Structure formats: C-alpha cells, structure tokens
Amino acid sequence: QVQLVQSGAEVKKPGASVKVSCKASGYTFTSYAMHWVRQAPGQRLEWMGWINAGNGNTKYSQKFQGRVTITRDTSASTAYMELSSLRSEDTAVYYCARELTIFGVVIVGAFDIWGQGTMVTVSS
Amino acid sequence: DIQMTQSPSSLSASVGDRVTITCRASQGISNYLAWFQQKPGKAPKSLIYAASSLQSGVPSKFSGSGSGTDFTLTISSLQPEDFATYYCQQYNSYPVTFGQGTRLEIK
Numbered sequence: 001q002v003q004l005v006q007s008g009a010e011v012k013k014p015g016a017s018v019k020v021s022c023k024a025s026g027y028t029f030t031s032y033a034m035h036w037v038r039q040a041p042g043q044r045l046e047w048m049g050w051i052n053a054g055n056g057n058t059k060y061s062q063k064f065q066g067r068v069t070i071t072r073d074t075s076a077s078t079a080y081m082e083l084s085s086l087r088s089e090d091t092a093v094y095y096c097a098r099e100l101t102i103f104g105v106v107i108v109g110a111f112d113i114w115g116q117g118t119m120v121t122v123s124s
Numbered sequence: 125d126i127q128m129t130q131s132p133s134s135l136s137a138s139v140g141d142r143v144t145i146t147c148r149a150s151q152g153i154s155n156y157l158a159w160f161q162q163k164p165g166k167a168p169k170s171l172i173y174a175a176s177s178l179q180s181g182v183p184s185k186f187s188g189s190g191s192g193t194d195f196t197l198t199i200s201s202l203q204p205e206d207f208a209t210y211y212c213q214q215y216n217s218y219p220v221t222f223g224q225g226t227r228l229e230i231k
Contacts, residue, residue, distance in 0.1 A: 045211060114170070
C-alpha cells in the first residue's frame with residue numbers, strides 16, 4: 001500500500017543541522033511532489049516547502065529560506081529535509097506529505113498521504 | 125500570508141451527535157481548502173479537499189462546504205473514533221497555511 005516512512009527521532013544542539021528522510025513506497029515516487037510540514041508543541045501545523053520529485057525543483061516558505069534544503073534520491077524513492085542553524089524554537093514534529101493527485105490532475109498544495117512524523121528536539 | 129481562523133477552538137459532544145466546525149480565511153481562497161483529522165501522537169489524516177470533496181476512503185459522515193472566506197466541516201453521528209483535533213488548510217497561495225485546530229472532545 002502507499003506509505004511514507006520517516007527516519008527516527010533526533011536530538012540536536014543549537015546551531016547544528018538535522019536531516020530527516022521520508023521513504024516512499026507503493027507508488028511511482030517521481031510522479032508526485034512531496035511537501036514538508038512541521039508542528040511545534042501546542043502549535044498549529046506550519047508548511048516548510050516542497051520538492052517536485054520528478055525534476056527536483058523546490059519551493060520554500062520565506063520563513064525558512066536559507067535554512068532549509070529539500071532534496072530527493074529517486075533511486076531510493078526518498079525525500080529529505082535538512083534544516084540548519086537549529087534553535088530551540090525548531091523543536092517540533094516534522095512530517096512529509098505527498099501532494100494530492102486526482103485522476104492525473106495535480107491538486108497543488110493539497111496533501112493525501114502523510115508520513116508518521118519525526119520528532120526533532122533542539123536542546124543544549 | 126493568508127490567516128486561517130477556526131471556531132470553536134474546542135467542542136464537547138456526545139456519541140451520536142452532529143457537529144459543525146467553522147474555518148475563516150483572511151482573504152478569499154475560492155474553494156482551495158482542505159480539512160484534516162489528527163489524533164494525539166499521530167500524523168494528520170486528510171479528510172476533504174476542494175472544500176467539499178472527500179478523500180479516498182473517508183466515510184460520508186464527513187462533509188464540507190463553503191467558498192471564498194467561510195467554510196464548514198460537519199461530522200454526523202459521532203462515534204468514539206471521531207474524537208480528535210480537526211484542522212483546516214488553505215492552498216490557494218503559498219505559503220499554504222493552517223488553522224489553529226478544533227479539539228473535539230467527548231461530553
């Protein structure tokens with residue numbers, strides 16, 4: 001079945017970087033865009049950016065521009081999100097989410113399948 | 125950025141009840157609105173896109189409506205598994221943004 005499986009929890013020190021992976025299975029990886037969304041404790045969901053898994057094009061939220069890099073490895077059907085210069089406010093659960101396609105029509109910015117989430121804790 | 129505001133922030137209801145959650149956008153977003161369900165410690169589950177279209181596999185007890193700035197999610201005949209937090213999301217323009225959530229609790 002279609003699923004996204006993310007890498008495990010991370011604990012990082014302020015100033016460090018973290019790279020979270022999202023492995024897709026059950027569908028053609030390069031046919032769908034992948035988004036990254038985070039949720040800090042007690043906060044609403046926050047969109048970070050997305051990647052066109054086919055051609056590698058990316059778009060980032062201005063809030064994270066310069067600190068976030070989203071990449072993909074098509075041979076491994078895996079997307080990655082790297083966040084640098086971590087601070088305590090980056091402590092959150094990070095999710096990957098597949099962009100929705102209905103009968104071959106891409107619903108840009110809407111999601112269907114979500115990964116299980118990766119907890120990233122930033123603490124000295 | 126488009127601000128999304130949900131009401132109420134929390135709601136108590138009984139099994140069998142019908143409930144409605146409202147989401148308002150700070151500017152018109154046509155029907156580019158989605159709804160999600162999230163249970164504690166779990167990933168969000170996509171319920172509705174295009175304001176009123178059910179995602180594959182989502183039961184018809186969930187329904188959505190609205191266009192422009194005002195939207196609603198209605199859940200009929202509440203069952204124990206429906207008690208969760210519900211979020212709206214606009215995808216009319218980047219960055220996509222989410223409401224603050226509505227926590228649906230058992231009365």
